[in-house]
Amino acid sequence: MELLSGADMLIRSLQDEGIEYIYGYPGGAALHIYDALFRQDKVKHILVRHEQAAVHMADGYARATGKPGTVLVTSGPGATNTITGIATAFMDSIPMVVLCGQVASTLIGEDAFQETDMIGVSRPVVKHNLSVRHPEEIPEVIRKAYYIASTGRPGPVVVDIPKDMTTPNERYEYAYPKKVKLRSYNPAVRGHAGQIKKAVDMLMAAKRPIIYAGGGVILGKASSQLTELTQTLGFPITNTLMGIGCYPATDKQHLGWLGMHGTYEANMAMHHSDLILCVGARFDDRVTNATEKFCPGARIIHIDIDPASISKTVDADVPIVGPVDAVLKEMLSLVKESKDKPDAEALGSWWKQIEEWRAFHGMRYETSPDVIKPQEVVEMLWKLTNGDAFVTTDVGQHQMFAAQYYKFDKPNRWINSGGLGTMGFGLPAAMGIKLTHPEDEVLCFTGEGSIQMNIQELSTCKQYDLPVKIINLNNQALGMVKQWQDMNYESRHSQSYMESLPDFIKLAEAYGHVGVRIDRKEDLEPKLKEVLAMKDKLVFVDIYVDRFEHVYPMQVARGSMKDMWLSKTERV
Amino acid sequence: MRRIISVLLENEPGALSRVVGLFSQRNYNIETLTVAPTEDETLSRLTVTTSGSDKVIEQITKQLNKLIEVVKLVDLTEGAHIERELMLVKLKATGSQRAEIKRTVDIFRGQIVDVTSSVYTVQLAGDSSKLDGFIQAVGTSGVLEVVRTGVSGIARGEKVLSL
Numbered sequence: 001m002e003l004l005s006g007a008d009m010l011i012r013s014l015q016d017e018g019i020e021y022i023y024g025y026p027g028g029a030a031l032h033i034y035d036a037l038f039r040q041d042k043v044k045h046i047l048v049r050h051e052q053a054a055v056h057m058a059d060g061y062a063r064a065t066g067k068p069g070t071v072l073v074t075s076g077p078g079a080t081n082t083i084t085g086i087a088t089a090f091m092d093s094i095p096m097v098v099l100c101g102q103v104a105s106t107l108i109g110e111d112a113f114q115e116t117d118m119i120g121v122s123r124p125v126v127k128h129n130l131s132v133r134h135p136e137e138i139p140e141v142i143r144k145a146y147y148i149a150s151t152g153r154p155g156p157v158v159v160d161i162p163k164d165m166t167t168p169n170e171r172y173e174y175a176y177p178k179k180v181k182l183r184s185y186n187p188a189v190r191g192h193a194g195q196i197k198k199a200v201d202m203l204m205a206a207k208r209p210i211i212y213a214g215g216g217v218i219l220g221k222a223s224s225q226l227t228e229l230t231q232t233l234g235f236p237i238t239n240t241l242m243g244i245g246c247y248p249a250t251d252k253q254h255l256g257w258l259g260m261h262g263t264y265e266a267n268m269a270m271h272h273s274d275l276i277l278c279v280g281a282r283f284d285d286r287v288t289n290a291t292e293k294f295c296p297g298a299r300i301i302h303i304d305i306d307p308a309s310i311s312k313t314v315d316a317d318v319p320i321v322g323p324v325d326a327v328l329k330e331m332l333s334l335v336k337e338s339k340d341k342p343d344a345e346a347l348g349s350w351w352k353q354i355e356e357w358r359a360f361h362g363m364r365y366e367t368s369p370d371v372i373k374p375q376e377v378v379e380m381l382w383k384l385t386n387g388d389a390f391v392t393t394d395v396g397q398h399q400m401f402a403a404q405y406y407k408f409d410k411p412n413r414w415i416n417s418g419g420l421g422t423m424g425f426g427l428p429a430a431m432g433i434k435l436t437h438p439e440d441e442v443l444c445f446t447g448e449g450s451i452q453m454n455i456q457e458l459s460t461c462k463q464y465d466l467p468v469k470i471i472n473l474n475n476q477a478l479g480m481v482k483q484w485q486d487m488n489y490e491s492r493h494s495q496s497y498m499e500s501l502p503d504f505i506k507l508a509e510a511y512g513h514v515g516v517r518i519d520r521k522e523d524l525e526p527k528l529k530e531v532l533a534m535k536d537k538l539v540f541v542d543i544y545v546d547r548f549e550h551v552y553p554m555q556v557a558r559g560s561m562k563d564m565w566l567s568k569t570e571r572v
Numbered sequence: 573m574r575r576i577i578s579v580l581l582e583n584e585p586g587a588l589s590r591v592v593g594l595f596s597q598r599n600y601n602i603e604t605l606t607v608a609p610t611e612d613e614t615l616s617r618l619t620v621t622t623s624g625s626d627k628v629i630e631q632i633t634k635q636l637n638k639l640i641e642v643v644k645l646v647d648l649t650e651g652a653h654i655e656r657e658l659m660l661v662k663l664k665a666t667g668s669q670r671a672e673i674k675r676t677v678d679i680f681r682g683q684i685v686d687v688t689s690s691v692y693t694v695q696l697a698g699d700s701s702k703l704d705g706f707i708q709a710v711g712t713s714g715v716l717e718v719v720r721t722g723v724s725g726i727a728r729g730e731k732v733l734s735l
């Protein structure tokens with residue numbers, strides 16, 4: 001057997017795990033590991049400019065590929081800088097392993113230089129965390145970390161590695177374990193057959209059914225099963241913000257996404273349904289609005305890999321715990337075998353009603369002859385990229401506009417921080433995608449507020465040649481905050497203005513990129529075409545959009561799903 | 573409603589803090605908590621008493637089960653069970669009080685385990701309401717110090733919580 005130091009074992013374990021890229025930033029407690037990294041070329045390291053960005057990069061990679069991302073940082077400030085990124089991944093169940101240096105085990109507890117209890121600090125925002133207590137454990141700990149991160153309901157796993165676990169001149173026998181033994185962790189591999197049968201009977205009997213799908217469908221790689229089941233049943237389908245792309249948005253059975261800024265027809269159909277088939281979603285407060293008023297006539301079938309997601313906020317009538325792909329497959333074969341068929345007549349009048357709702361609002365917005373509307377920027381880019389780009393966003397109005405007006409027909413292409421709502425996510429996430437999808441168009445929709453939270457990564461983009469397109473929907477304000485202040489605080493715009501904005505064009509140029517400003521409506525299309533033609537350049541597109549625009553529809557606070565503002569003056 | 577949840581936990585550093593952290597993080601309350609290794613040294617047995625609506629209790633058990641180090645758990649209050657708590661009390665005991673306390677200790681089937689000229693130290697085991705009852709019976713004015721272990725529990729009959 002081979003003899004390796006702890007640091008070399010760590011890197012070898014990553015190789016054996018099939019890890020191609022890690023994102024990180026060095027420092028004292030991680031230096032043995034960085035040295036081991038230097039002496040090989042299989043695992044490539046991307047040096048970011050802030051550890052938070054390393055985590056978002058790993059996250060973007062994970063969301064686009066379905067594979068776990070990997071981060072490497074030092075102890076103390078290096079580790080604490082990752083927390084926002086880890087919490088972002090945790091809220092959206094993204095598989096990821098974060099390797100943190102730690103002071104030597106002999107110093108732990110002594111307030112040593114750059115000592116932080118990372119196991120304690122990260123505990124509420126990780127799926128699990130592990131610390132290395134002996135160098136020989138390293139291969140097993142790494143194997144366990146990836147196994148836990150990527151199975152069941154995925155999530156981030158932190159590994160804390162004291163410096164003396166990676167000492168160069170102490171060598172141990174290396175073998176990478178093939179299997180993990182964890183008696184206390186056994187995610188479900190299939191759903192309960194009886195429950196699935198019961199659910200299928202309910203689907204066949206429903207008069208006003210709707211399918212409500214979430215991010216779990218994308219994480220569970222079940223888009224094709226969901227699409228086939230939906231089309232076989234002929235039911236309307238809506239999805240959450242996190243589920244965007246799990247079912248083709250341009251298909252006529254798709255009602256758009258639901259919830260706080262969801263479509264009129266999706267929210268109306270939910271509210272008036274008699275049966276909801278929830279697949280990999282979690283009835284969160286941005287979807288349900290007031291839970292006590294939620295869909296009063298609906299019975300609920302809820303499929304989820306995580307039993308704790310079921311009946312947490314809204315009670316399920318038929319809970320099914322299991323991986324969504326396996327459960328949907330079983331459902332589909334039962335549906336196909338079944339002598340009963342969905343009630344065609346009831347479904348016909350249900351669809352008629354839905355089409356009326358769809359025609360009533362249809363995501364219209366007012367255009368203006370001279371001011372650029374943020375919605376039209378998104379729509380135009382959707383057309384110019386044939387709906388086929390990877391799109392990341394930051395958080396705010398621009399995020400909602402991007403989700404509403406870019407139509408995704410494929411999963412894993414819409415990438416945003418839905419659960420935590422982390423400003424600063426968009427650019428590094430886009431970088432993580434571009435690195436492994438160099439031929440694909442990667443757009444980052446952002447705002448002049450959000451982009452400044454991780455703007456330093458323009459430097460990383462230069463170093464690794466990552467020609468993403470940054471679409472800054474510049475409304476010269478923290479637009480979403482301002483919208484809430486308009487609606488709930490009589491337009492008192494407390495701290496929601498961004499005075500003294502930088503010249504983003506010069507800023508992009510200072511980092512060695514291209515900057516393009518668009519402030520006249522007639523320039524929009526030709527300039528966006530020019531931008532997209534610059535295939536090998538990072539272009540920062542600073543677009544001056546209507547400063548007064550609001551995102552609609554917007555659910556009325558504490559109302560039911562059907563209570564919405566459709567414009568500044570229209571409430572239903 | 574008050575519940576007694578009994579958990580088999582990997583006997584590893586950090587496992588207990590994860591359980592306690594879960595309760596504070598999700599705003600569940602802990603009334604008592606006891607934990608000790610079992611006959612299998614790789615496992616700890618943890619008993620927590622808590623209260624909440626059925627929905628909250630369901631979430632507590634589900635969230636506990638999600639912790640990687642939780643091997644198995646049972647809500648003992650769902651079936652017949654035995655509940656015990658141990659209490660040590662120091663009581664002021666002078667003059668005629670001494671005989672009086674002795675009688676009360678006997679009634680509660682406790683033991684006087686340490687004696688000085690002015691103090692009795694009493695040991696008492698039982699369910700939590702019995703221990704409360706004893707304190708009430710002797711009167712709080714004579715109580716110098718109380719230490720209670722928190723509740724331990726086990727199911728009645730053939731049912732066992734094991735691997």
Ligand SMILES: Cc1ncc(C[n+]2csc(CCOP(=O)(O)OP(=O)(O)O)c2C)c(N)n1
Pocket residue numbers: 394395396397398399421422423424446447448449450451473475477478479480481
């Ligand atoms: C890190 C972080 N801090 C604060 C917030 C609260 N927040 C939500 S949206 C928003 C405004 C974002 O402004 P901008 O990026 O310009 O986007 P816009 O809404 O104007 O499109 C703020 C401050 C947040 N989501 N994330």
Ligand SMILES: [Mg+2]
Pocket residue numbers: 396447448449473474475476477478479
């Ligand atoms: Mg803005």
